Each structure stands twice: as structure tokens, then as C-alpha cells.
Amino acid sequence: MTFFEQYGTFAIAVIVGCLLYAVIMLASRLMRPSVPSPQKLTTYECGVESLGAGWSQTNIRYYVFAFLFLLFDVEAIFLFPWAVIVGDLDATTAVSPTFAVVAMFLFIATLLEGLAYAWKKGVLTWD
Amino acid sequence: MMASLTHATTTVAQTVSLFDGFDGFVLPVILKLVFVLAAFFVLPLVGGYLEHKVMGRMQHRRGPVEAGPFGSLQLVADGIKFIQKEDLIPSAADRWVFAIAPGVALVPAMLVFLVIPFGPGVFALDFELGLFYALAAISVSVLGVLMGGWASANKFSLIGGLRAGAQLVAYELPLIIAAITVAVQAGTLSLVGIVESQATFQLFGTGINVWFVFPQIVGFAIFFVAAMAELSRPPFDMPIGDSELVFGYMTEYTGIKYAMYMLTEYAGMISMSALMVVLYLGGWQLLPGVPLPGCEAGGGLFDCSPTGIALGVAITIAKIMALVFLMVWARVAYPRLREDQLQRVCWLVLVPLSLANLAVVTIAKVVF
Numbered sequence: 001m002t003f004f005e006q007y008g009t010f011a012i013a014v015i016v017g018c019l020l021y022a023v024i025m026l027a028s029r030l031m032r033p034s035v036p037s038p039q040k041l042t043t044y045e046c047g048v049e050s051l052g053a054g055w056s057q058t059n060i061r062y063y064v065f066a067f068l069f070l071l072f073d074v075e076a077i078f079l080f081p082w083a084v085i086v087g088d089l090d091a092t093t094a095v096s097p098t099f100a101v102v103a104m105f106l107f108i109a110t111l112l113e114g115l116a117y118a119w120k121k122g123v124l125t126w127d
Numbered sequence: 128m129m130a131s132l133t134h135a136t137t138t139v140a141q142t143v144s145l146f147d148g149f150d151g152f153v154l155p156v157i158l159k160l161v162f163v164l165a166a167f168f169v170l171p172l173v174g175g176y177l178e179h180k181v182m183g184r185m186q187h188r189r190g191p192v193e194a195g196p197f198g199s200l201q202l203v204a205d206g207i208k209f210i211q212k213e214d215l216i217p218s219a220a221d222r223w224v225f226a227i228a229p230g231v232a233l234v235p236a237m238l239v240f241l242v243i244p245f246g247p248g249v250f251a252l253d254f255e256l257g258l259f260y261a262l263a264a265i266s267v268s269v270l271g272v273l274m275g276g277w278a279s280a281n282k283f284s285l286i287g288g289l290r291a292g293a294q295l296v297a298y299e300l301p302l303i304i305a306a307i308t309v310a311v312q313a314g315t316l317s318l319v320g321i322v323e324s325q326a327t328f329q330l331f332g333t334g335i336n337v338w339f340v341f342p343q344i345v346g347f348a349i350f351f352v353a354a355m356a357e358l359s360r361p362p363f364d365m366p367i368g369d370s371e372l373v374f375g376y377m378t379e380y381t382g383i384k385y386a387m388y389m390l391t392e393y394a395g396m397i398s399m400s401a402l403m404v405v406l407y408l409g410g411w412q413l414l415p416g417v418p419l420p421g422c423e424a425g426g427g428l429f430d431c432s433p434t435g436i437a438l439g440v441a442i443t444i445a446k447i448m449a450l451v452f453l454m455v456w457a458r459v460a461y462p463r464l465r466e467d468q469l470q471r472v473c474w475l476v477l478v479p480l481s482l483a484n485l486a487v488v489t490i491a492k493v494v495f
Contacts, residue, residue: 013160024387025226028210035213040215041217044283050282062293068297069299083308083311084315086492089493098493108485112479112482115474115479119474125467
């Protein structure tokens with residue numbers, strides 16, 4: 001299989017997946033009853049009248065995790081190509097295995113320092 | 128088949144998908160899509176039935192018994208019920224985002240099945256970047272969850288969606304790093320190539336052929352825990368947290384859209400288990416170093432007779448279901464973690480541990 005045949009199959013699968021979801025929704029629309037009333041369409045809040053809008057301001061602590069995630073997720077992108085070649089390196093290749101391993105470990109250590117800093121700052125502890 | 132750029136030591140004759148045995152481009156593509164959709168709709172139902180029955184037995188119940196023999200058609204009956212249910216979109220909700228969110232979660236869950244090898248030649252595609260592709264497709268589903276939680280305009284949904292977002296991105300890291308560790312050991316990212324390299328992998332030159340689960344038992348444990356957290360299954364079900372958040376991001380969903388979220392979860396359970404089987408448990412091999420009966424010609428892995436292919440598929444599915452059983456067992460055995468405990472376990476235990484595991488395996492790989 002060529003490159004284009006492989007990723008062409010993938011592209012067709014994406015389209016078929018979206019169509020499938022549309023077809024399921026349409027089939028359900030043809031088969032289900034629809035008798036909406038204002039009471040049914042209120043926001044569910046355990047049976048009592050809902051207070052304020054659902055999109056109100058809340059204190060979320062998750063943005064720190066989003067930053068930490070970005071840090072390590074970018075690292076993962078660099079790790080994938082490194083992982084494939086690191087086992088094939090030896091004394092005859094342009095880059096020695098020791099160099100490849102040490103370079104990547106230094107990179108990871110720099111990122112871990114960021115995690116340690118976040119820990120020290122107390123963002124991983126809630127009180 | 129495309130030769131892997133770096134894995135030049137391949138000696139096995141045939142690693143091509145069975146579906147490429149037909150001429151042209153259109154017929155193989157149709158057959159592949161039929162295969163992927165069949166696996167996507169049937170295997171999650173089998174896994175779901177197993178969960179119903181196992182949970183029932185573990186809680187001194189019988190589980191479903193009425194629909195079909197031994198209640199085996201219970202989930203089919205549920206599906207028929209869901210598709211006929213009235214579909215309510217709250218008047219406060221963001222209608223369009225609310226409507227497409229389950230699809231955004233569902234379609235990537237289906238796309239993962241494109242690369243999973245279920246047996247010798249029984250796979251749709253063998254990307255060179257197969258492992259990368261599978262992890263990328265899995266991580267798209269979080270968008271559907273966040274969209275659903277946000278568009279519902281419900282406080283429970285919003286909190287559930289944000290929890291899901293934080294949990295899914297956090298646990299993706301140990302998952303990815305554990306998978307990269309396997310890629311280091313195998314020297315390839317192709318899922319078929321990883322199965323193949325386990326057939327020839329020998330423990331530090333001793334001549335003992337083992338699967339990657341033995342040198343990487345730590346990686347396997349990390350992957351298993353992170354996979355359960357990625358699927359938001361108990362004991363990691365804080366995004367749903369039915370005793371605190373009603374039903375999290377799914378609170379406002381009814382009928383078929385709710386069913387689509389559930390199908391996503393069960394399909395995720397199957398694809399995560401299948402990834403573990405491929406990465407750590409030797410794929411469709413019966414025992415380490417033992418060629419599959421009917422496949423002797425291709426080194427015990429490829430060029431199989433129909434019996435060998437059927438046996439390989441049966442072995443893979445048996446391994447997948449064994450892992451599903453373990454996940455259900457964990458669900459019954461452990462209580463839910465608290466939200467901040469969840470994040471601490473990930474950032475202070477799993478991420479450093481998976482990096483240490485990567486370091487040890489890399490050094491072992493380079494030295495031996």
C-alpha cells in the first residue's frame with residue numbers, strides 16, 4: 001500500500017464515521033416521539049428551580065494542569081522519533097547511543113524541574 | 128507493505144492486511160470499513176455484557192437474564208430502547224454544540240479500530256506511525272466530553288466536563304510515556320511491528336523469549352491504571368461521579384445521544400485493552416516463543432492457514448476480554464478517589480515513575 005492509499009483509507013473512514021453519526025441521529029429522529037414542554041426543557045438541578053445560569057463563574061484550578069500538560073505533551077512529540085531510532089544507534093552511526101540517551105535525559109530533567117517547581121509552589125495540593 | 132524506515136531487520140515474509148489481497152482500491156477499502164465497523168459495534172457489546180454479568184456475580188446478583196440466552200442480548204435491547212427515547216435539548220443549552228458533542232467523542236473512538244491488529248493479517252491499516260496514531264485518536268475524544276459539558280449550560284455538566292478535561296489530559300502523559308517505552312524496546316511504532324518484535328525479543332541475550340510485559344511490568348501497570356483513568360471508569364469516575372455530580376457531563380443527555388457516549392466508553396475499553404494486548408501481551412501469540420498452529424511457515428506469526436488466522440483472532444479477543452474483566456474487577460473492588468488525590472497520583476507518582484521506567488528501559492536497550 002502506498003502512503004496515499006493508507007491515509008486515503010483513513011480519510012474515507014473519517015467521513016464514514018461522521019455520516020454514521022448523522023444516520024443514527026436521523027434514524028432516531030424518525031423513530032422517537034417529540035412532545036416538548038417548557039417544564040421538560042428546563043435545566044436539571046435535582047428538581048428545584050435552577051439558580052442563575054449554568055455558565056456562571058467558578059473557581060477552577062485546572063488551568064495549572066493544562067499548562068503542565070502542554071509542557072509534557074510537547075516533550076512526547078520529541079520522544080516518539082527518538083524512541084524509534086535510539087535502539088539502532090551504535091559506534092558506526094553519526095550520533096553515538098550515549099549522546100542520544102544523555103541528550104534526551106537532560107531534556108526530560110529540565111521538564112521535571114518544572115514539575116518539581118509546580119509541586120513546591122503547592123499547586124498539586126488542595127486545601 | 129511499506130518497509131519500516133528503521134526496522135530493517137525484518138525477515139518475516141508477509142505482514143499485509145488480508146483485505147489487501149483483493150484487487151483495486153475500492154473493494155479493499157469497503158471491506159476494511161465493514162470490518163472496522165463490525166468490530167466497533169460488536170466487541171463493545173460483548174465487553175458490556177461481560178461487565179454486566181461479572182459485576183452482577185461479584186455483587187451476589189445474576190445480572191441480566193431475560194433478553195436472549197442468558198441475557199446476552201440485553202445491550203441490544205437497551206440500544207433499541209435508547210433510539211426510541213424522546214430527545215430533549217434544554218432550552219438554555221447551546222443546541223448545535225450539544226447535538227454534535229457525542230459524535231466528536233464517538234468518531235475518534237471508531238478510528239482507533241483502524242490500526243488495531245486482531246490477528247495475523249486481520250487489521251485494516253498498518254501505519255508506520257500506528258502507535259502514535261492510536262494515542263492521538265484516543266486523545267481527541269476529550270473534546271467531545273468538554274463540548275458536551277459546556278454546551279449543556281448546567282452546573283453539574285460544566286464541573287463534570289472540566290474535571291474530565293483535567294483528568295484526561297493529565298493521565299494521557301503516563302499513558303504516552305509508557306507507550307514510548309515500548310516503542311524504544313521494539314524500535315518501531317507500527318503495531319504489527321511491535322507484535323512481531325515480541326515474537327523474537329529475548330530477555331537480555333539469554334535466549335529466553337518473553338513478551339514485553341515481563342521486562343516492563345512497571346510500564347504495564349502504569350498503562351493499565353492510566354487507561355482506566357482515560358476511560359473515566361471507576362475508581363477514576365470523578366467526571367461522572369454519580370453521587371456528587373448527578374451524572375457529570377452527561378447529566379442533560381437523553382436517548383440516543385446518551386447511548387453514543389456510553390458506546391464511546393465501551394469502545395474505549397476495548398481499544399485500550401487491545402492496545403495493551405499488542406504492546407505488552409504479545410498480540411495474537413498463544414505463548415511466548417511458541418509458533419501459532421497453522422502459521423509455521425511465517426515464523427509462527429504470519430502466512431497463516433485459515434485455522435491459524437481464526438485461532439489468532441480468538442486468542443487476541445480472549446486476551447482483550449481478560450483485561451476487560453480486570454477493569455470490571457477494579458471497578459467493583461475500589462471506591463472512587465477524590466479529585467485532588469487523582470491529580471496528585473498522576474503528577475507525583477505516575478509521571479515520574481513512567482519517566483524512570485523509560486530511563487531504565489532505554490539504558491538496558493542501549494547497553495545490551
